[in-house]
Amino acid sequence: MDTISHLFEGLGSLMGPVPLLVILAGVCVGILGGAMPGISPSMAVALLLPFTFGMSPAMGLVMLCAIYLAANYGGSVTAVMINTPGTPSAVVTAFDGYPLTRKGQAGTALGISLIASVVGGFVGIAILVLFSAPLARFALKFWPAEYFALAILGLSTIASLGGGRWLESFIAVLLGLLLNTIGLDPLxxxxRYTFDVLRLYDGFSFIPVLIGLFALSEVFSGIESGEIGRPPAAPDKERSPWPTLRDYLKLKFSMLRAGVLGTVIGIFPGAGGTIASFIAYDVEKRLSKNPAEFGQGAPAGVAAAEASNSSSVGGALVPLLTLGIPGSSSAAVLIGALMIHNLQPGPELFTKHPEIVYTLFSSLLVANVFILALGLLGARLWIKAALIPKRLLYPLIFAFSFIGSYAVRSSVFDVGVCLVFGLVGWLLSRAKFPVSPVVLGMILGTMIEKNLRATLMMGGFSxxxxxxxxxTLLILAFASVAVPVLRERRAARKGTL
Amino acid sequence: MLVFLSGGSGLLLLAAGFPAVLLAVWACTGRERFAPFRVRILICAALLYLSFVFFFLSFGLEEIEAVGSSARTAPRLWSAGLALFTLDQLRRTLQGRAPRDPECGDIRRVLATAAVVAFSLWGMDIVGYYLSSGIMLLVLCVLLGERRPAVFLSLTGGWVLFSWAVFSRMLNLNLPSGLFF
Incomplete structure (x- = not known):
């Protein structure tokens, strides 16, 4: 009951023109950002971070979360209409969304992707609201040993979820942890490693590193691939009817199933919407009576992909808000935002600032309603965003990245850090090293070190x-490291036999 | 020696050692067998150099012992782990079990873009944010292929106006000022 009353209080605090405008602006920017190929949700959140500096912590977070949620939907519009997924998680939506468009059923694909996004979003938010407060209460009893083990489990999950690239993921995590030791020792x-450079005493600021790794590295990759010279795909001008209520109801179980699955997958650090949508799509295909239809324009395929990637947002916020561990790259950017507003993510957020947490929950519900309204009104309008040429978009991303990096500490040095990490991220991506584990290692580094050393002081390794x-958590962490190693060995043995 | 290397001059020396190591590795990987993995091997070498430097310099960190843990604990753990995993990666790469380097794209344009951006950063303290970011946008648009003056001039002018109105006036962000404004 407490949760519901807090939720209503949160809703009440949003019922004014300013908060509603902030959410609406976040949703608009999120959909636009998501619809633009080359701008991922994490990039959109990172680039828009400086706009929140003048806002209250609650409003700043509300806007960023609205961007995060809406960007996941925005990616599907271009995936369906022009077979150009605006976000990585929308790749799966294109599997069946674009074939539907080719069959002259663009309206069906757009309608299903919108409703599935909204249903998935609500499922994710419901699970977030129901589970985060009890989990936070439980986490308040944690000792430093548990926090350390939890953060290690988080990092090992991130690395093991790298699939075939688990070794590269581990290396990236350790690189992040190592870079985090630059600056003053937290205890x-x-x-450490400051080389008498005053600016290094506080270590690297997260935001410039995030923007460099997530935004600039993608821009450099885009420039290298030569995609700036390619003309954007033009959408089909033919209009087709949207689905009826009966069509949506036929897909209700697909949406709910994918919504729950997406939320659960989103909770695991590093999994995010892309993995969620792939798994949900696969599950839906296996459960379908006509699996051969998948890939040829199956409405259930679009529904599963969209519901799961939208619900993963709620899932990713569970460990972020309750334990201070980001569930996705975008959640990692949100941690930076929380810290800028002097808020420490973790269980104490619920005891010290419950008003902010519940305002955030309520704002997600409102943002979902706005996504529905804007999706119904202007799905075709958002596609125009994808037609902005890269030769104009990329310079603007540089300009936004610089303002975002500079604004944190009013330091040109930080802008340089952003550029250097952009180049590092580009080089790592070229060699197939994932960059998000570097960020997560840097974010969790301080938490891991503080709790490791606190435990050692309290009673040693025992x-x-x-x-x-x-x-238990350390065993799970060890298992998540061991599983990919064993799987690889088994595959190698099978290959040699 | 550790004190010297941990200071400003040490940073310069270590920074100079970095390209030297990479050049040596580059020269050693020219053979046909390793050439398809050259970038990956260079990345591994860079990471090994980094982990070695961090591990070595950890011996020079001030020791305020607090029951079995000190400021040296974490850097040593992470650098040793990084070296271990990177060595494994290097072993796989040398055995030809790692993915080959991707085909080179338009690297020149990437480097030119980075140079323009770095130049604009350097100029920010001299000519101020507005002029330096405006010139950066203009040059980047041209470099990336925009040929319509009306478009790139309006984009540049629009950005300068937008950043002044939103960041400077609305959000009170103190942007770097230079000789002119």
């Missing part, structure tokens, strides 16, 4: 084994 204040929960 003793000893300066404390990790004596505390049942920390032992």
């Amino acid at each position: 003793s204040g000893v300066s 404390l990790f084994v004596q505390r049942p929960l920390s032992l």
Whole structure:
């Protein structure tokens, strides 16, 4: 009951012109950003971060979360209409969405992707609201040993979810952790690797690193691939009817199933909407009576992909808000936003700032309603965003990235950091090293180090084994490291036989 | 030596050592067998260099011992782990079990873009944010293929106006000022 009353209080605080305008602006920008190929949700959130500096912490977070949620839907519009997924998670939507458009059923594909996004979004938010408060209460009882084990589990999951690239993911995580040690030691204040450079005493600021790795590296990759010279695909001008209520009802179980699956997958650090949509699509295909229809324009395929990637947003916010561990790249950017507003993500957020948490939950519900309204009104309008030539878009991304990096500490040095990390991210991506584990390693580095050393001071390494929960979490972390290694060995053995 | 390397001059020396190591690795990987993995091997070499530097310099960190943990603990753990995993990656690469380097795209344009951006950063303290970012946008538009003066001039002018109105006036962001404004 408490949760519901807090939720209504949160809703009440949003019922004014300013909060509603902030959410509407976030949704518009999110859909636009999502619809533009080359701008991922994490990039959209990172680039728009400086706009929140003048806002209250609650409004700033509300706007960023609205962008995050809406960008996931925005990606599907261009995926359906011009077979150009605006976001990585919308790739799966294009599998069946674009074939539907080719059959002259663009309206059906757009309608299903919109409604599935909204249903998935609501499922994700419902699970977020129901589970985050009890989880946060439980997490308040954690000792440093448990926090350390939890963060290690988070990082090992990120790495193991890299699939065939688990080794590269581990390397990226460790690189992030190592770079995080630059600056003053969080416990003793000893300066580490600062080389007498004053600006390094605070270490690297997260935001310039995030913007560099997520935004600039993608821009550099885009420039290298030569896509700036290619003309954007033109949408089909023919209009087709949208689905009826009966069509939507036929897909209700697909949407709900994918919504729950997407939320659960979103909770795992590093999984995110892309993995969620692939798995949900696969599950739906296996359960379907006509699996051969998938890939040829199956409405259930569009519904599963969209519901799962939208619901993964709610899932990714669960570990972020309750434990301070980001569930996705965009959630990692949100951690940076929380820190800029002097808010420490984790269980204490619920006890110290419950008004912010519940305002955020309520705003997600409102943002979902806005997505529905804007999707119904202007799905075809958003496609125009995809037609902006890259030769104009990329310079603007540089300009936004610089303002975002500079604004955090009013430092030109940070802008340089952003550029350097942009180039590092581009080089790593070229060699198939994932960049998001670097960011997550940097974000979780301080938490891991503080809790590791606090545990060592309290009782030494044995404390990790004596505390049942920390032992369980460490075993799970070890298993998540061991599984890909064993799987690879088995595959290699099979290959040699 | 550790004190020297941990200071400003040490940074310069270590920074100079970095390209030297990469050049040496580049020269050693010219053979037909390793050429398709050259970038990956260079990345591994860079990571090994980084982990070695961090591990080595950790010995020079001030020791304020607090029951079995110090400021040295985490850097040593992470650098040792990074070196270990990178060595494994290098082993796989040398055995030809890693993905080959992708085909080179328009690298010149990437480097030119980065140079323009770096130049604009350098100029920010001299001519101020507005002029430097405006010139950067203009040059980038041309560099990336925009040939219509009306478009790139309006984009540049629009951005300068937008950043002044939103960031400077509305959000009170103190943007770098230079000789002119």
